[in-house]
Amino acid sequence: MFANLDQVFILLKQWVVRFLPLGLQPAAGVVLCVITIVCVFPGLFAISVLMERKGLGRMQNRLGPNRVGPFGMFQPVADGIKSLTKEDIVPLRADGVVHFLAPVFLVVVVFMGYAVLPMGRNMTLVHMDAALLFYFAVGASTELSVFMAGWSSRNKYSLLGAMRAVAQMISYEVVLLLSSVAVVMITGSLSLDKIVEAQNQYTWGLPHWYIFTPWGCAGFVTFAIAAMAETNRSPFDLPEGESELVAGYFTEYSGFKFAEFFLGEYVGMLSISGLGTTLFLGGWSAPLEVLGWVPSWFWFFAKIMMSICVFIWIRGTLPRLRQDQLMNFAWKFVLPFTLLNLMVTALWHILGEGWQRWVVCSAILLVAYFFMARAGMHGKNFRPRIYRYAE
Amino acid sequence: MGFFFYVIAALTLAGGLTAVLLKNTVHCALSLTVAFAGLALLFLRLDAQFVGFAQILVYIGAVAILVVFAILLTRSSETPKDGVFSSTWLAGLAIAAAVFAVLGWAVLQSASTLPNESAAPTVTVEQIGQALMGRYVLPLEIVALLLTAALIGAVIIAMHENEEVK
Numbered sequence: 001m002f003a004n005l006d007q008v009f010i011l012l013k014q015w016v017v018r019f020l021p022l023g024l025q026p027a028a029g030v031v032l033c034v035i036t037i038v039c040v041f042p043g044l045f046a047i048s049v050l051m052e053r054k055g056l057g058r059m060q061n062r063l064g065p066n067r068v069g070p071f072g073m074f075q076p077v078a079d080g081i082k083s084l085t086k087e088d089i090v091p092l093r094a095d096g097v098v099h100f101l102a103p104v105f106l107v108v109v110v111f112m113g114y115a116v117l118p119m120g121r122n123m124t125l126v127h128m129d130a131a132l133l134f135y136f137a138v139g140a141s142t143e144l145s146v147f148m149a150g151w152s153s154r155n156k157y158s159l160l161g162a163m164r165a166v167a168q169m170i171s172y173e174v175v176l177l178l179s180s181v182a183v184v185m186i187t188g189s190l191s192l193d194k195i196v197e198a199q200n201q202y203t204w205g206l207p208h209w210y211i212f213t214p215w216g217c218a219g220f221v222t223f224a225i226a227a228m229a230e231t232n233r234s235p236f237d238l239p240e241g242e243s244e245l246v247a248g249y250f251t252e253y254s255g256f257k258f259a260e261f262f263l264g265e266y267v268g269m270l271s272i273s274g275l276g277t278t279l280f281l282g283g284w285s286a287p288l289e290v291l292g293w294v295p296s297w298f299w300f301f302a303k304i305m306m307s308i309c310v311f312i313w314i315r316g317t318l319p320r321l322r323q324d325q326l327m328n329f330a331w332k333f334v335l336p337f338t339l340l341n342l343m344v345t346a347l348w349h350i351l352g353e354g355w356q357r358w359v360v361c362s363a364i365l366l367v368a369y370f371f372m373a374r375a376g377m378h379g380k381n382f383r384p385r386i387y388r389y390a391e
Numbered sequence: 392m393g394f395f396f397y398v399i400a401a402l403t404l405a406g407g408l409t410a411v412l413l414k415n416t417v418h419c420a421l422s423l424t425v426a427f428a429g430l431a432l433l434f435l436r437l438d439a440q441f442v443g444f445a446q447i448l449v450y451i452g453a454v455a456i457l458v459v460f461a462i463l464l465t466r467s468s469e470t471p472k473d474g475v476f477s478s479t480w481l482a483g484l485a486i487a488a489a490v491f492a493v494l495g496w497a498v499l500q501s502a503s504t505l506p507n508e509s510a511a512p513t514v515t516v517e518q519i520g521q522a523l524m525g526r527y528v529l530p531l532e533i534v535a536l537l538l539t540a541a542l543i544g545a546v547i548i549a550m551h552e553n554e555e556v557k
Contacts, residue, residue, distance in 0.1 A: 095418075098421065128440065129516045130516045133448070133516070137444040137445075141452060144421075144451060147456065148421065151459075166460070190516055
């Protein structure tokens, strides 16, 4: 019964496909999976936007959307209809073709990443040897879309936003890649399926997730920071800092094209949460051995939505960084720490089983963190904040 | 060689041609990206996953961005009044045709000297990794050293001349 529930989507697909002629069945199966992905994640996008608006409202001591439906629950529907019916304004001097292609390209590329994410037991669309490489390859193409949007609008704010976004995304992509390399080093495979399988083991009922090792914990933190910067989320949302740049690279977009950028941002967030889940949080494996009967896809989506909640929480908590702080943070703190983490991962592998490696690796990382933070603070004259009031 | 090969080849050629023929420099850079993507697809069709994805990651993710940045930072991306075509385009065309002819001749000649393999070799990413970390580790390290030297050189060039300026 529980085994069937675990594989319910696979069985459903096989049942639907059986009605078709034999030659068409493999292709139809793939098309069915693609349609499911393209429907499910925008659905989650709607839910996370609602969660974000309600949650931020709570954090900022206001109500959030509460007009459409009970507790404002149908707000995403209203938003969708609004953006579909709004006029699509293209600036007179804008570069028509590139201006049109930018949001389309973004959405396509963002959805391609889902092809390799294992969303449950046997629930990977494409089993690929180099799945992680594929994910990063398509992820790197989003920068181009951001640039296209900013440049084609012929607007100073858009161009500035695009330049900021691309600089930020390139800087943090290095960190994102290097913190994932640690996982690849331990697993010995670029295949996301194998990475999940390696974490789907239990000792004393506790899982072997990589986040529960010293290098995995450090890697997860750097990965999360880089993921936040990569998706242009607060506190790294300088490219769309509304107090400085109106809306950054999509200032000149309206109507459904704007909605496409919005969709791209959130679907990208969901996708990178899925990757982080797969790499460090055990993918679809259950957090405790006794919970193994719960369907695997439930755990995957639960972990993604938890990550989204953390994203929202951080957005509600931290102020925006300044551009120089952002770059210094990436190149002078996070990147050296990630490189050190790679060394520590190699050490962890060499030391082999035993308690020694836990002590040694944790000690190295903690001491390095302490001294690097001290070195970063050195020469920064921090004083108590002085308040000046208007007189 | 199949239907998809011709589609991808047409895409790549179209990207390359428009990169040369379009007037706006940023448009050229973007069509060059299309050509890069076409090449990556060709690699993927030959079952060379690693090379294909590395092509996308490096060329579309990094080189295209670099090209675009270089265009924006060096001079205006606006098209000059007198066009972007050089007055000696005929000589350029002749040289390009000659280079293409030599390359094409070399490729066609080398095909007959290669052993005729009946089955396509299957190379997994793991094997490439093993080869890079085992047999070819010295070239890899030398390339890494070279790139680091280039990086440091670029930083030194970009640094302020006098140290007082902060």
